[in-house]
Amino acid sequence: MNAVQKSLASTPERISAAQRPPLPDEAASTAAPPGPSIDTWLLTRLRSFLGDPPVEFAVFGQALVGPADVPAVARVTFANRRTLMSILADPPLRFGDAYSDGSVAIDGDLVSLLETIYHSGAAGKSDSFLRRATGALRRPHRNTLSGSRDNIHHHYDIGNEFYSLWLGNTMAYTCAYYPTPAAGLDEAQVAKMDHVCRKLRLKSGESVVEAGCGWGVLALHMARHYGVRVRAFNISREQVAYARERAAREGLGGQVEYVLDDYRNISGHYDAFVSIGMLEHVGVANYAELGNVVQRTLNGRGRGLVHSIGRNQPAPLQPWIERRIFPGAYPPSLGEMMGIFEPWNLSVLDVENLRLHYAQTLRDWLARYEAASERVRVMFDEKFVRMWRLYLAGSVAAFTTGTLQLFQVLFAPGESNDVPLTRAHLYAP
Amino acid sequence: MNAVQKSLASTPERISAAQRPPLPDEAASTAAPPGPSIDTWLLTRLRSFLGDPPVEFAVFGQALVGPADVPAVARVTFANRRTLMSILADPPLRFGDAYSDGSVAIDGDLVSLLETIYHSGAAGKSDSFLRRATGALRRPHRNTLSGSRDNIHHHYDIGNEFYSLWLGNTMAYTCAYYPTPAAGLDEAQVAKMDHVCRKLRLKSGESVVEAGCGWGVLALHMARHYGVRVRAFNISREQVAYARERAAREGLGGQVEYVLDDYRNISGHYDAFVSIGMLEHVGVANYAELGNVVQRTLNGRGRGLVHSIGRNQPAPLQPWIERRIFPGAYPPSLGEMMGIFEPWNLSVLDVENLRLHYAQTLRDWLARYEAASERVRVMFDEKFVRMWRLYLAGSVAAFTTGTLQLFQVLFAPGESNDVPLTRAHLYAP
Numbered sequence: 087m088n089a090v091q092k093s094l095a096s097t098p099e100r101i102s103a104a105q106r107p108p109l110p111d112e113a114a115s116t117a118a119p120p121g122p123s124i125d126t127w128l129l130t131r132l133r134s135f136l137g138d139p140p141v142e143f144a145v146f147g148q149a150l151v152g153p154a155d156v157p158a159v160a161r162v163t164f165a166n167r168r169t170l171m172s173i174l175a176d177p178p179l180r181f182g183d184a185y186s187d188g189s190v191a192i193d194g195d196l197v198s199l200l201e202t203i204y205h206s207g208a209a210g211k212s213d214s215f216l217r218r219a220t221g222a223l224r225r226p227h228r229n230t231l232s233g234s235r236d237n238i239h240h241h242y243d244i245g246n247e248f249y250s251l252w253l254g255n256t257m258a259y260t261c262a263y264y265p266t267p268a269a270g271l272d273e274a275q276v277a278k279m280d281h282v283c284r285k286l287r288l289k290s291g292e293s294v295v296e297a298g299c300g301w302g303v304l305a306l307h308m309a310r311h312y313g314v315r316v317r318a319f320n321i322s323r324e325q326v327a328y329a330r331e332r333a334a335r336e337g338l339g340g341q342v343e344y345v346l347d348d349y350r351n352i353s354g355h356y357d358a359f360v361s362i363g364m365l366e367h368v369g370v371a372n373y374a375e376l377g378n379v380v381q382r383t384l385n386g387r388g389r390g391l392v393h394s395i396g397r398n399q400p401a402p403l404q405p406w407i408e409r410r411i412f413p414g415a416y417p418p419s420l421g422e423m424m425g426i427f428e429p430w431n432l433s434v435l436d437v438e439n440l441r442l443h444y445a446q447t448l449r450d451w452l453a454r455y456e457a458a459s460e461r462v463r464v465m466f467d468e469k470f471v472r473m474w475r476l477y478l479a480g481s482v483a484a485f486t487t488g489t490l491q492l493f494q495v496l497f498a499p500g501e502s503n504d505v506p507l508t509r510a511h512l513y514a515p
Numbered sequence: 516m517n518a519v520q521k522s523l524a525s526t527p528e529r530i531s532a533a534q535r536p537p538l539p540d541e542a543a544s545t546a547a548p549p550g551p552s553i554d555t556w557l558l559t560r561l562r563s564f565l566g567d568p569p570v571e572f573a574v575f576g577q578a579l580v581g582p583a584d585v586p587a588v589a590r591v592t593f594a595n596r597r598t599l600m601s602i603l604a605d606p607p608l609r610f611g612d613a614y615s616d617g618s619v620a621i622d623g624d625l626v627s628l629l630e631t632i633y634h635s636g637a638a639g640k641s642d643s644f645l646r647r648a649t650g651a652l653r654r655p656h657r658n659t660l661s662g663s664r665d666n667i668h669h670h671y672d673i674g675n676e677f678y679s680l681w682l683g684n685t686m687a688y689t690c691a692y693y694p695t696p697a698a699g700l701d702e703a704q705v706a707k708m709d710h711v712c713r714k715l716r717l718k719s720g721e722s723v724v725e726a727g728c729g730w731g732v733l734a735l736h737m738a739r740h741y742g743v744r745v746r747a748f749n750i751s752r753e754q755v756a757y758a759r760e761r762a763a764r765e766g767l768g769g770q771v772e773y774v775l776d777d778y779r780n781i782s783g784h785y786d787a788f789v790s791i792g793m794l795e796h797v798g799v800a801n802y803a804e805l806g807n808v809v810q811r812t813l814n815g816r817g818r819g820l821v822h823s824i825g826r827n828q829p830a831p832l833q834p835w836i837e838r839r840i841f842p843g844a845y846p847p848s849l850g851e852m853m854g855i856f857e858p859w860n861l862s863v864l865d866v867e868n869l870r871l872h873y874a875q876t877l878r879d880w881l882a883r884y885e886a887a888s889e890r891v892r893v894m895f896d897e898k899f900v901r902m903w904r905l906y907l908a909g910s911v912a913a914f915t916t917g918t919l920q921l922f923q924v925l926f927a928p929g930e931s932n933d934v935p936l937t938r939a940h941l942y943a944p
Contacts, residue, residue: 205930263937264936265937265939266936267936398856398857398860398861398862398863398929399857399858399860400857419853419857420849420853420856420857420863421850421853421854421857424848424849424850424853425850427827427849428827428828428829428848428849428850429828431827431828431917432827433827433868433870433917433920434827434849434866434868434920434922435867435868436866436867436868437863437865437866438864438865438938439862439863439864439865439934441862441934442932442934442936443936486932487930488860488862488929488930488931488932491862491863493863500827500917501634501916501917502917503871503915503917505868505870505871507693507695507696507871507872508692508694508942509867509938509941509942510694510942512938512942513937513938513939513941513942513943514942
């Protein structure tokens with residue numbers, strides 16, 4: 087805890103503007119509203135902008151506003167008025183920066199706070215204003231071939247050791263599948279891989295192409311347990327190096343090939359196409375091209391599955407996440423996802439929304455991350471620790487509140503009748 | 516069999532243009548191409564337009580073209596050149612009319628013939644031309660409040676007795692669900708209703724609103740087996756009269772209310788919204804309004820399910836079907852269906868494509884229809900018998916070839932976390 091955080095951790099008095107002398111700035115300002123202090127007025131504006139959630143907001147040592155009649159879920163304290171003013175100019179982007187650099191402190195559970203704010207914003211009338219003010223006008227980082235490389239490098243190449251601290255044994259960095267609420271993270275990641283393989287109805291001897299393979303665990307799982315050959319594409323150098331080393335160590339180098347290249351350069355024909363957690367980085371403008379890759383890869387037969395974070399309605403990614411965590415990322419609505427399939431004769435067979443599974447996955451990651459936070463601080467610094475904590479906690483909240491969805495879309499070439507009659511085989515013991 | 520059909524049933528000789536003297540028309544025409552006769556040339560053009568399917572086409576007593584190197588699936592014989600010319604001017608519309616009035620005869624299995632033509636067209640380059648030439652410029656009958664009444668009356672009010680000849684005991688006129696390929700029609704219709712009720716997770720004492728209830732069987736099934744109250748809307752007078760009488764006879768009048776009104780006039784709040792096979796008649800322009808009805812009906816909680824014929828890609832309904840069978844109907848792509856949900860905060864939980872189930876349902880209907888065709892002829896006339904045979908056989912072919920899809924979309928208000936973790940409960944014994 088640094089000095090600012092220590093000072094913020096102490097609880098400010100609840101100050102009524104009427105009970106205290108004006109602050110220097112307030113006295114000097116001719117624009118000061120009568121009655122409450124500037125700080126109180128600004129905090130009230132902020133709280134109103136957020137839909138008046140049951141949350142206390144404070145400027146350290148100066149002012150505090152909160153719900154009148156219900157208990158507050160948490161308290162957000164700004165180090166000073168400058169911090170508050172900076173955030174008010176662009177809350178969705180600057181709140182995250184201020185939290186990261188320690189000029190905002192949270193008393194209470196971070197996930198609960200963010201869930202409350204998401205709920206309040208979704209229910210309130212400020213939604214379209216929020217969107218207009220903060221998201222729609224920002225242009226995400228472009229996903230050209232070189233743009234994608236830069237964007238992916240930014241997030242995925244910050245160190246395999248860092249990710250290994252909290253992703254669990256599988257190193258799967260995508261939504262797990264919890265057959266029961268009591269399942270653990272590793273069990274749920276393995277269950278996710280089996281769920282995907284069952285949906286794809288993989289048979290021994292078949293060939294699979296994977297677009298965006300992370301640290302390579304799905305390809306290994308498919309090869310080991312389903313007897314298929316896999317070519318797995320990824321543009322993250324660190325991930326591909328890790329995956330190749332792992333495949334060799336596990337004796338699966340003959341069945342699995344990791345290719346350091348863009349999905350747009352996939353060639354050849356395969357029995358199955360799979361992409362888990364890459365679509366978020368593709369960009370809507372490139373969906374038809376992705377569909378074309380799928381179409382020519384499957385060549386009128388076989389099966390495919392795309393697994394992606396999504397939305398109920400088209401909207402840009404939370405801007406702080408897009409700027410600081412995932413440049414170029416965009417979670418599409420299901421309608422937008424159809425831009426992959428509908429330009430081609432690809433037939434959607436099954437869509438499953440696994441939103442609550444991603445909330446649980448992120449809770450499991452967050453718990454491991456917190457347990458390893460001292461090591462993360464040594465690897466990076468306190469700002470990094472706080473930045474990633476906010477990202478993980480905010481992601482939990484986004485999935486529990488329905489701000490984000492997780493869509494698994496199974497499909498086949500439209501002319502193929504090699505489709506199962508029912509989905510009962512997915513749930514057979 | 517009328518006189519024309521009797522004459523068509525005799526097999527014409529395979530005539531090579533080089534082996535026979537010119538026909539009168541041919542000799543008189545200055546536009547006659549050298550070599551093959553006009554009839555042969557026209558038949559060749561038609562076959563090419565259809566993507567050169569392995570089908571023989573003949574003008575009775577005059578000419579015959581067909582595949583050179585593979586056996587023909589069936590033979591299509593036009594009574595005379597006038598019939599052929601008329602069809603060539605607008606094949607997708609006029610072929611159906613000519614088949615209905617008996618001036619086209621089919622030797623071979625009608626379903627196999629139509630599947631072959633669908634396959635050939637989908638694979639061939641003529642697809643976009645076909646679509647441009649026949650569909651896209653036609654404006655379907657509009658689904659205003661009064662337009663919908665007229666459109667629905669046209670199809671559904673032609674006599675409950677007629678439909679009872681071939682729909683089976685349930686009188687369900689929508690895609691069934693075959694738990695196994697050996698299931699019969701009635702069993703599969705009951706399984707479909709249970710599949711829908713399980714997806715909706717109906718609990719005793721809950722309330723359900725149904726938009727477009729056909730002859731009312733789903734509402735009765737829900738009331739009897741799941742203990743819910745149902746208000747079911749329908750604008751077909753004959754269907755509502757039938758449903759009310761049936762509910763009273765089965766002692767369920769207290770739990771089920773049939774309302775002769777448009778879905779747009781649904782009021783009140785319910786635990787579940789269900790619509791099976793109505794969306795085809797709604798029209799894309801009204802999807803957002805349907806979503807608004809759903810949104811205000813569920814009021815932030817509960818579950819909903821929409822079941823509809825669909826497409827892999829946006830395209831107009833086959834024009835003969837739209838003109839003669841289903842005025843105002845349009846099967847949407849999944850992307851178009853999202854126009855119901857995405858304007859509102861409705862979250863898609865599960866999409867299942869039951870295309871092959873509809874093919875089987877239609878095969879079962881067609882078999883019963885053929886068995887009852889003498890009675891249909893007495894009720895209507897031979898033209899009607901042939902028209903409905905073509906419609907049912909063509910629909911089988913549309914689903915087996917992937918020209919049409921069947922989407923069941925389960926959804927919930929976006930802010931509700933009352934969603935199941937997995938779909939295993941759908942497949943529990």
